[in-house]
Amino acid sequence: MNRKIIHIDMDAFFAAVEQRDFPELRGQAVVVGGRPDSRGVVATCSYEARKFGIHSAMPTSRAYQLCPHAKFVSPRFSAYRQASEEIHKVFKQYTDIVEPLSLDEAYLDVSETDYFNGSATLIASEIRSDIYNAIQLTASAGIAYNKFLAKLASDQNKPDGQFVIRPGEAEVYLKSLPIGRFYGVGKVTESKMQASGIKTGGDLKNKTLVELQRLFGNSAEYYYNISRGIDHRPVSSNYVRKSLGSETTFQNDISDTDQMLKHLADLLHEVLKSLLNRKLLAYTITIKVKYADFTQVTRSYTSDTVISVDNKARQLIPVLLAKTDVNKRPVRLLGVSFSNLTSSDNVSDSGQMLLF
Numbered sequence: 001m002n003r004k005i006i007h008i009d010m011d012a013f014f015a016a017v018e019q020r021d022f023p024e025l026r027g028q029a030v031v032v033g034g035r036p037d038s039r040g041v042v043a044t045c046s047y048e049a050r051k052f053g054i055h056s057a058m059p060t061s062r063a064y065q066l067c068p069h070a071k072f073v074s075p076r077f078s079a080y081r082q083a084s085e086e087i088h089k090v091f092k093q094y095t096d097i098v099e100p101l102s103l104d105e106a107y108l109d110v111s112e113t114d115y116f117n118g119s120a121t122l123i124a125s126e127i128r129s130d131i132y133n134a135i136q137l138t139a140s141a142g143i144a145y146n147k148f149l150a151k152l153a154s155d156q157n158k159p160d161g162q163f164v165i166r167p168g169e170a171e172v173y174l175k176s177l178p179i180g181r182f183y184g185v186g187k188v189t190e191s192k193m194q195a196s197g198i199k200t201g202g203d204l205k206n207k208t209l210v211e212l213q214r215l216f217g218n219s220a221e222y223y224y225n226i227s228r229g230i231d232h233r234p235v236s237s238n239y240v241r242k243s244l245g246s247e248t249t250f251q252n253d254i255s256d257t258d259q260m261l262k263h264l265a266d267l268l269h270e271v272l273k274s275l276l277n278r279k280l281l282a283y284t285i286t287i288k289v290k291y292a293d294f295t296q297v298t299r300s301y302t303s304d305t306v307i308s309v310d311n312k313a314r315q316l317i318p319v320l321l322a323k324t325d326v327n328k329r330p331v332r333l334l335g336v337s338f339s340n341l342t343s344s345d346n347v348s349d350s351g352q353m354l355l356f
């Protein structure tokens with residue numbers, strides 16, 4: 001049986017809440033995040049701000065350069081949490097199988113829902129209208145037969161829109177899609193794929209599993225499947241992510257520590273961005289080193305304060321790397337991951353949210 005999965009994603013959520021609650025911000029370029037003179041980053045910005053090239057995870061100082069007249073506001077997590085609770089009340093009316101990804105994003109499995117004769121398209125549009133009636137904020141929806149496709153689809157007609165990918169339509173849809181838009185392909189992987197001639201979903205699909213394994217190791221099967229629109233992961237209402245990381249295998253083993261540090265910095269940047277997108281913070285950082293002879297070691301550091309903010313993680317990487325044998329042994333793979341994760345809504349507004 002084909003599953004019916006809806007991915008709901010609120011539109012410019014934090015910024016939309018600010019514009020709803022402060023009418024003087026409506027129609028304005030709004031940047032929710034740190035002060036423009038701080039080292040913080042943009043958490044969310046309004047669609048008006050996006051026209052100036054501002055986007056999430058960009059340093060606020062850069063956002064200020066792009067649009068000095070933008071309204072820079074500090075996040076009010078209590079307001080976002082409250083809106084998030086209302087959204088979940090709506091979800092519960094349609095299904096119990098809800099997997100939140102962050103305050104403003106969730107997967108819903110509506111395979112067993114009878115409303116509208118089981119039409120997931122109509123259910124999605126009703127959910128969006130219920131959300132609007134409850135909290136006066138717009139949402140977008142993606143409807144498909146698995147999570148990977150539903151998430152891609154919710155981006156298609158944003159804001160305040162929805163898009164369906166039916167069985168049989170996925171391959172055509174994915175074929176021309178730029179590789180960077182595939183979920184799970186970060187910046188580092190994207191440039192590696194580009195270098196191997198993989199620019200679109202079609203290019204990815206043309207690679208054999210063996211070729212992908214040579215390029216991407218353990219992740220090969222995931223890439224092989226998503227290029228075919230295959231994703232069997234269930235929507236899991238009690239799913240809690242344990243860790244988040246990224247790694248890269250080198251075409252040729254490397255021995256230069258500076259080069260390793262540069263790769264680790266790129267990986268770190270990628271993982272920090274994924275954490276930010278999922279509104280997660282971490283207390284533990286781990287680096288993974290696989291030597292040329294395929295033996296591998298990990299080195300970790302755990303703090304009692306959030307570590308995935310500001311420059312903390314960046315400063316720890318050389319310290320952790322120095323605890324390995326990289327000055328004596330060539331390296332074929334490096335990885336960075338974070339664990340001991342917590343949702344950023346568990347951390348107080350004024351507390352350790354240095355990112356914002």
Ligand SMILES: [Mg+2]
Pocket residue numbers: 009010011012013104105
């Ligand atoms: Mg969103």
